[in-house]
Every structure is written in C-alpha cells, then in structure tokens.
Amino acid sequence: MxxxxxxxxxxxxxxxxxxFIGGFIISGLALSNVLESRAKNEVTSKALILIQTMNSVRDYTSTNLQPLLNPRLDTDSTFIPETVPAYSATEVFQRVRKTDPYKDFFYKEATLDPTNLRDKADSFEADLVDKFRKDSNTKELSGFRDLPGGQVFYIARPLSVQKESCLRCHSTPDKAPRSQIATYGAENGFNWKLNDIVAAQLISVPAEEVLNNARQxxxxxxxxxxxxxxxxxxxxxxxxxxxxxxxxxxxxxxxxxxxxxxxxxxxxxxxxxxxxxxxxxxxxxxxxxxxxxxxxxxxx
Missing domain, CATH: 1.10.287 (Helix Hairpins)
Incomplete structure (x- = not known):
C-alpha cells in the first residue's frame, strides 16, 4: 500500500x-573477507622473507661461527651463546625490529625442551610443534591467537635437528660442553635426536595491523x-x-x-x-x- x-x-x-543496500552489504562482506585475506598474504610474504633471512643467519652460525668457537666451549668458564643458531637468529631479529617496517614483528624459536629457557614454548606453541610432529607434510601453520597484549597473527614453520653437530649440546649431559652445563645446568635441552622436530619457528605481528590494512x-x-x-x-x-x-x-x-x-x-x-x-x-x-x-x- x-x-x-x-x-x-x-x-x-x-x-x-x-x-543497492542489499548489494552493498553482500559486497561489503565479500570484500571484507577478500581484503583480510590479502592483508594476511602481505604480512605472510614479509614474514616468510624474514624467516628465510633468519634461516640464513642460522646456517651461517652453524657453518662458520661454530667451528671457530667450539674449541672454547670446554675451556671457557661460561657458555658462548653465539655458537647457537637459535640465539644468533633471535639477536639478529631484535636488530631488524629497530627498523620501521618490522618494528611490530616478533620472532621466536619456540622449543619444547630448550637449553635457554627464553625459548621455552608455551602451551599454544607446544600444540603447534605437536601438529608438525604428527603430520610431517605440514610445512606451515598460520592464524590468530590471543595474548595478554592483544591478538596477533602468526606464521609458524617446523624446526628439526638436521645436523649431527647439534647433538653435541643436546644429546646427553655427559657429552655436552662443560661451559654449557656450568651456565645452563644439566636439566634442560637434552635427549634430542637427529631429524626430530623440536621447535616451531614463529613470526607474529599484532592482528590490529592486519585488520587495519583490510579495513582501510x-x-x-x-x-x-x-x-x-x-x-x-x-x-x-x-x-x-x-x-x-x-x-x-x-x-x-x-x-x-x-x-x-x-x-x-x-x-x-x-x-x-x-x-x-x-x-x-x-x-x-x-x-x-x-x-x-x-x-x-x-x-x-
């Protein structure tokens, strides 16, 4: 009437x-999903470049620095953390974060049983490692998680023991360098085996950045x-x-x-x-x- x-x-x-209103709402919902996915892909692309960079740092540490510093591990009174690829990658990333494009990115090699408890995986990260262990075909996981500081978007990849040289510090306490035992004790970071997945390599960024890009x-x-x-x-x-x-x-x-x-x-x-x-x-x-x-x- x-x-x-x-x-x-x-x-x-x-x-x-x-x-138009009906089409506008439907288009908005569809575009929101598409743009959020695009924003995730942009962040993921940056994160993967950083992971490749950190892997290069890890490889350089194990190939070039470890042979030079390993003889001192049994003679020095304190452990030299620069011989550990995870330590070098984490320290380098802290310097990368000082540049504006990556200041909100965070890096962690979340390990189930690390020598340095700074790398200890929390329950969420431990679940990621468990997923990588259960399915060897899974090479990457990503998504959102809630932290006390807010929600973050993460990208995770598995880390496994790929070199025999790693087992010098992580097989049994009696084979570990004396400086390692003196610095970190004999309770953590042992019983690793070759090719075992022991950690998840994570890069995360505040979700607000991802969502803001999509909203804009x-x-x-x-x-x-x-x-x-x-x-x-x-x-x-x-x-x-x-x-x-x-x-x-x-x-x-x-x-x-x-x-x-x-x-x-x-x-x-x-x-x-x-x-x-x-x-x-x-x-x-x-x-x-x-x-x-x-x-x-x-x-x-």
Missing part, C-alpha cells in the same frame, strides 16, 4: 536504494562504490524524468484537457519507444472519441 501511494520517481528511487582498503573501496552509485542514481533520475516522467505528465495534462472538451489538444509523440506508442494510442482514442461525439451530435 505504501508503494502504491508513491509517485513513479520516488518509488523507483526507493526500489533502487533497496537493491574496505572503507576506500566501499566509498568509491557509494560515490559511483550516487552518480548512477543521479544520471538514471535525469534520464527517467526526461524520458518517462515528463512525457507521462504531459500526456496526463493533455488527457485532462481533452476530458474537459478541448479536442484540439494533441498527445505529443516525440519518440518511437513505448511512451511514443502510448501517445499514438491516445491520439487514436481521441480521434475515435471525437468521431463518436460528432455522430452523436448529428443524431440530435
């Missing part, structure tokens, strides 16, 4: 607005869509008034004039579309009406 009381222009605009892109795109819609509505309204509403109003005025006896009025036919066909039909009806009235007047 409400629509029936509206004029053609407002009725058309209302229906068009309803269609979404707001920009939806604003453009809204502007385009308003422009389209303005053009359609102009064309509707010019091509439909104005001719119909003219015909309504002519019909009213004819009904008052002004038979000289003509329904203007300015186009060959449906509006033009309607005007032609009205003119034929007026002519027929005029002939009928003339015949009726002659009889009287």
């Amino acid at each position: 409400f629509l029936q009381r509206l004029k053609l222009g407002p009725k058309f605009n209302l229906l068009l607005a309803l269609v 892109s979404l707001v920009m795109i939806m604003s453009i869509l809204l502007a385009v819609f308003l422009a389209i509505v303005a053009v359609i309204n102009y064309l509707l008034k010019r091509s439909v509403i104005h001719p119909i109003r003219q015909m309504a005025r002519t019909a009213e004039s004819v009904s008052m006896g002004h038979m000289e009025e003509e329904f203007r036919q300015t186009s060959r579309d449906e509006i033009g066909a309607l005007a032609a039909a009205f003119n034929r009806m007026k002519s027929s009406l005029e002939i009928s009235m003339n015949l009726l007047n002659k009889k009287h």
Whole structure:
C-alpha cells in the first residue's frame, strides 16, 4: 500500500536504494573477507622473507661461527651463546625490529625442551610443534591467537635437528660442553635426536595491523562504490524524468484537457519507444472519441 501511494520517481528511487543496500552489504562482506585475506598474504610474504633471512643467519652460525668457537666451549668458564643458531637468529631479529617496517614483528624459536629457557614454548606453541610432529607434510601453520597484549597473527614453520653437530649440546649431559652445563645446568635441552622436530619457528605481528590494512582498503573501496552509485542514481533520475516522467505528465495534462472538451489538444509523440506508442494510442482514442461525439451530435 505504501508503494502504491508513491509517485513513479520516488518509488523507483526507493526500489533502487533497496537493491543497492542489499548489494552493498553482500559486497561489503565479500570484500571484507577478500581484503583480510590479502592483508594476511602481505604480512605472510614479509614474514616468510624474514624467516628465510633468519634461516640464513642460522646456517651461517652453524657453518662458520661454530667451528671457530667450539674449541672454547670446554675451556671457557661460561657458555658462548653465539655458537647457537637459535640465539644468533633471535639477536639478529631484535636488530631488524629497530627498523620501521618490522618494528611490530616478533620472532621466536619456540622449543619444547630448550637449553635457554627464553625459548621455552608455551602451551599454544607446544600444540603447534605437536601438529608438525604428527603430520610431517605440514610445512606451515598460520592464524590468530590471543595474548595478554592483544591478538596477533602468526606464521609458524617446523624446526628439526638436521645436523649431527647439534647433538653435541643436546644429546646427553655427559657429552655436552662443560661451559654449557656450568651456565645452563644439566636439566634442560637434552635427549634430542637427529631429524626430530623440536621447535616451531614463529613470526607474529599484532592482528590490529592486519585488520587495519583490510579495513582501510574496505572503507576506500566501499566509498568509491557509494560515490559511483550516487552518480548512477543521479544520471538514471535525469534520464527517467526526461524520458518517462515528463512525457507521462504531459500526456496526463493533455488527457485532462481533452476530458474537459478541448479536442484540439494533441498527445505529443516525440519518440518511437513505448511512451511514443502510448501517445499514438491516445491520439487514436481521441480521434475515435471525437468521431463518436460528432455522430452523436448529428443524431440530435
């Protein structure tokens, strides 16, 4: 009933607005998912580059630094942590974080039983390691997790014992360097085996950064869509008034004039579309009406 009381222009605009609002909501939801996925991919791409960099640091440490420093592990009174690839990678990453693009990134080699308890995996990280152990085909995990400081987006990869040289410090306490036992004790970081997955290499970034990137892109795109819609509505309204509403109003005025006896009025036919066909039909009806009235007047 409400629509029936509206004029053609407002009725058309209302229906068009309803269609647009529905499409706008559906598009917004779809775009939100797409843009969030894109933001994740951008962060993941950066994270993977950093992981490759940290792996290069690890490889350099085990290949170049360990052979130079290993002889001192049994003679020095304290352990030299720079011989440990995980330590070197973590320290290098702390320096990387001093640059703006990576200041919000965090790196950890979350280990189930580490020598240095700084690398101890929490329950969430331990679950990741367990997933890597249960499925050797899983090479990467990512997602969101909640921390006391807020939600973060993480990327994790498995770390396994790939070199025999690692077992010098991690097989049994009696084979470990004396400086290691003196510094860290004989309780942690032992009974590792070759090719065992012992840790998860994680890089995380505050989720707000990921979500903000998606929100900013979404707001920009939806604003453009809204502007385009308003422009389209303005053009359609102009064309509707010019091509439909104005001719119909003219015909309504002519019909009213004819009904008052002004038979000289003509329904203007300015186009060959449906509006033009309607005007032609009205003119034929007026002519027929005029002939009928003339015949009726002659009889009287």
